[in-house]
Amino acid sequence: MKQRNPEIDMNDVVISIRDLYKSFGSNHVLRGINLDVHKGENVVVLGRSGTGKSVLIKIIVGLLYPDAGTVNVLGKDVSALTEADLRELRMQVGFSFQSAALYDSMTVGENLAFPLRRNNKQISNDQVRRMVDIVLDAVGLSQAINQLPAELSGGQRKRIGIARTLILKPQIMLYDEPTAGLDPITCIEINNLINEVQRRFNTSSIIITHDLTCAKETGDSIAVMQEGQFVAQGSFDDVFRKENDLIQSFYQYNFIQ
Amino acid sequence: MDSSNGQPEKPVISPGVDRFFINVHTTFLFVARFFRELFRFPFETREFIRQCYMVGYKSLALISLTGFITGLVFTKQSRPSLSEFGATSWLPSLIAIAVIRALAPLVTALICAGKVGSSIGAELGSMRVTEQIDAMEVSAINPFKYLVVTRVLATTVCLPILMAYTALVGLLGSYLDVHVNEQTSITFFFLKAFSDITFLDLFASTFKAMAYGFTIGIVSCYQGYNASQGTQGVGKAANISVVISMFLIFIEEVIIVQVVNSIR
Numbered sequence: 001m002k003q004r005n006p007e008i009d010m011n012d013v014v015i016s017i018r019d020l021y022k023s024f025g026s027n028h029v030l031r032g033i034n035l036d037v038h039k040g041e042n043v044v045v046l047g048r049s050g051t052g053k054s055v056l057i058k059i060i061v062g063l064l065y066p067d068a069g070t071v072n073v074l075g076k077d078v079s080a081l082t083e084a085d086l087r088e089l090r091m092q093v094g095f096s097f098q099s100a101a102l103y104d105s106m107t108v109g110e111n112l113a114f115p116l117r118r119n120n121k122q123i124s125n126d127q128v129r130r131m132v133d134i135v136l137d138a139v140g141l142s143q144a145i146n147q148l149p150a151e152l153s154g155g156q157r158k159r160i161g162i163a164r165t166l167i168l169k170p171q172i173m174l175y176d177e178p179t180a181g182l183d184p185i186t187c188i189e190i191n192n193l194i195n196e197v198q199r200r201f202n203t204s205s206i207i208i209t210h211d212l213t214c215a216k217e218t219g220d221s222i223a224v225m226q227e228g229q230f231v232a233q234g235s236f237d238d239v240f241r242k243e244n245d246l247i248q249s250f251y252q253y254n255f256i257q
Numbered sequence: 258m259d260s261s262n263g264q265p266e267k268p269v270i271s272p273g274v275d276r277f278f279i280n281v282h283t284t285f286l287f288v289a290r291f292f293r294e295l296f297r298f299p300f301e302t303r304e305f306i307r308q309c310y311m312v313g314y315k316s317l318a319l320i321s322l323t324g325f326i327t328g329l330v331f332t333k334q335s336r337p338s339l340s341e342f343g344a345t346s347w348l349p350s351l352i353a354i355a356v357i358r359a360l361a362p363l364v365t366a367l368i369c370a371g372k373v374g375s376s377i378g379a380e381l382g383s384m385r386v387t388e389q390i391d392a393m394e395v396s397a398i399n400p401f402k403y404l405v406v407t408r409v410l411a412t413t414v415c416l417p418i419l420m421a422y423t424a425l426v427g428l429l430g431s432y433l434d435v436h437v438n439e440q441t442s443i444t445f446f447f448l449k450a451f452s453d454i455t456f457l458d459l460f461a462s463t464f465k466a467m468a469y470g471f472t473i474g475i476v477s478c479y480q481g482y483n484a485s486q487g488t489q490g491v492g493k494a495a496n497i498s499v500v501i502s503m504f505l506i507f508i509e510e511v512i513i514v515q516v517v518n519s520i521r
Binding site for chain 1: 383387388398399
C-alpha cells in the first residue's frame with residue numbers, strides 16, 4: 001500500500017468542490033458532491049462504471065458545466081471563468097484521458113510538442129526538443145519519439161498521454177481510468193508512474209478508477225462514489241473498514257486482500 | 258428532451274420538428290462562432306496552408322479528369338443540334354458560357370462536397386469520438402479555431418481557384434473536340450470562347466464557388482465537430498456532410514442564378 005505523501009500541505013486546497021449536481025436529461029449523474037484536494041495529495045475516486053466519476057473530472061477542467069454547485073480550482077470558480085481565463089487555468093491542469101486521446105496524424109514527438117508550441121509562440125525548436133526529451137524520459141519511452149500512436153501498445157499510449165499533459169508543467173493532474181484495459185504488469189507500471197509524477201513534478205491529482213489495486217497503490221486518500229454521491233472518504237484503511245455493500249463487494253471481487 | 262425534474266418534456270410541435278429547429282439554431286450558433294473566431298488573433302497560418310494543400314492540391318487529379326470530360330462531352334452532345342442549323346461556329350462561346358456560368362462552379366462544388374466534405378466530416382468526427390478534440394481543449398488549445406476556422410477558410414478560398422482550373426480544363430476538353438472536327442486553332446477557340454463572357458459572369462461564378470466552398474466547409478465541420486455515438490457517428494457525420502452540402506449547393510445555385518439574371 002502507498003505511504004501517504006509527507007509533502008501534502010493540508011492548509012492549501014487546490015481543488016474544492018461543493019454541492020455539485022449534474023444531470024443528463026432524467027439521468028441524475030452527480031447528486032451533491034463535496035471534495036477537497038490538498039496540495040501534493042493524490043485523491044482516488046473509486047466507483048463502478050457509469051457512476052459519474054469521469055463527469056466529475058470533466059466538470060473540474062471545464063469540459064462540462066454543472067447544474068448546481070461550485071468547483072474551485074487553484075482558487076478560481078471554473079463555471080465563472082471567461083474563455084481566456086479558462087484556457088489559462090487549463091495550462092495548470094493536466095488531463096489524462098482513458099483512451100489517451102493522442103492525435104492520430106502526429107508522431108509521439110509531435111503529439112508532445114503540439115501543446116507546447118501552441119501555448120508558447122516564442123519557444124525555440126531546441127527548447128521544445130529538450131522538453132519533449134524530458135517528459136519522454138519521465139514516462140520511460142524515449143525510444144518512441146518518432147512512432148505513430150497506432151504503433152504503440154495500450155500501456156505506451158497511456159504513458160504518452162500522461163507525458164503530453166506533463167509537458168505544460170501542470171500543478172494538478174486528473175487521471176481518467178489510468179489502468180483500464182491494461183494487463184496487471186502494465187497496471188503496476190502505470191501506478192508507479194502516477195506516484196513518480198507526484199514526487200518528481202510535485203503535482204496534486206485526482207485519479208478516477210474502478211481498479212482497487214490502483215486505488216491502493218496511488219491514493220493518499222480515497223472517495224468511494226455510488227449513484228452520484230460519495231459514500232465514504234478517507235484513507236484506504238478507513239474507507240474499507242466501513243460497512244457498505246459497494247465497498248465490501250469491491251473488496252470481495254479483487255484479489256489483493 | 259427532459260426537464261430537470263426527470264419528467265420528459267412535451268414537444269412544442271412534434272419531436273422531429275422540434276429537433277429540426279434546434280439543429281437550425283445550433284447551426285447558426287456554429288456559423289456565428291466561426292465569424293467570431295475568424296477575426297480573433299492568433300491566425301492559424303500553418304494549419305490553413307496545410308488545409309489548402311489538402312483541399313486544393315489533393316483534389317486536382319479528380320477535378321482535372323471530371324472537368325476535361327465535362328467540357329468534351331458537353332461539346333459532343335451540343336454539336337448535332339448546332340449542326341442542324343449550321344451553327345457549329347457558335348460552339349466555343351456556347352460551351353464557354355455553359356462552363357463558366359454553371360458547369361465549372363457546380364462540378365467543382367459537387368466533386369469537393371464528395372471528396373473534401375466527407376473527409377472533413379469523418380476526420381473531425383473521428384477526433385470527436387476519440388476525445389482528441391477534448392484533449393485539445395484541456396491542453397489550452399482552441400480546437401474550433403485550429404480545426405474548424407482553418408478548414409472552412411481553406412474550402413472557401415480554394416473552391417474559386419479550383420473552379421477557375423475546372424473551367425480551363427473543361428474548355429481544353431471542348432477545344433479537343435472542336436479542333437478534331439473543325440481544325441480550329443487554340444487562339445481562335447479561346448478568343449471566340451471569351452467573346453461573350455462578361456465581368457458579371459466571372460464575378461458571379463467566383464462568388465458562387467466561394468459560397469459553395471463555405472457551405473461544404475461549414476456543413477462538414479459542423480457534422481464532424483458535433484459527431485457522437487462512436488464509429489457509427491463518424492460514418493453518419495461523413496455521409497450527412499455530403500448529402501446536406503450537395504442539397505444546399507443546388508438551392509444556392511437556384512438563388513444565385515435568379516439574382517444574377519435579375520441584374521443582367
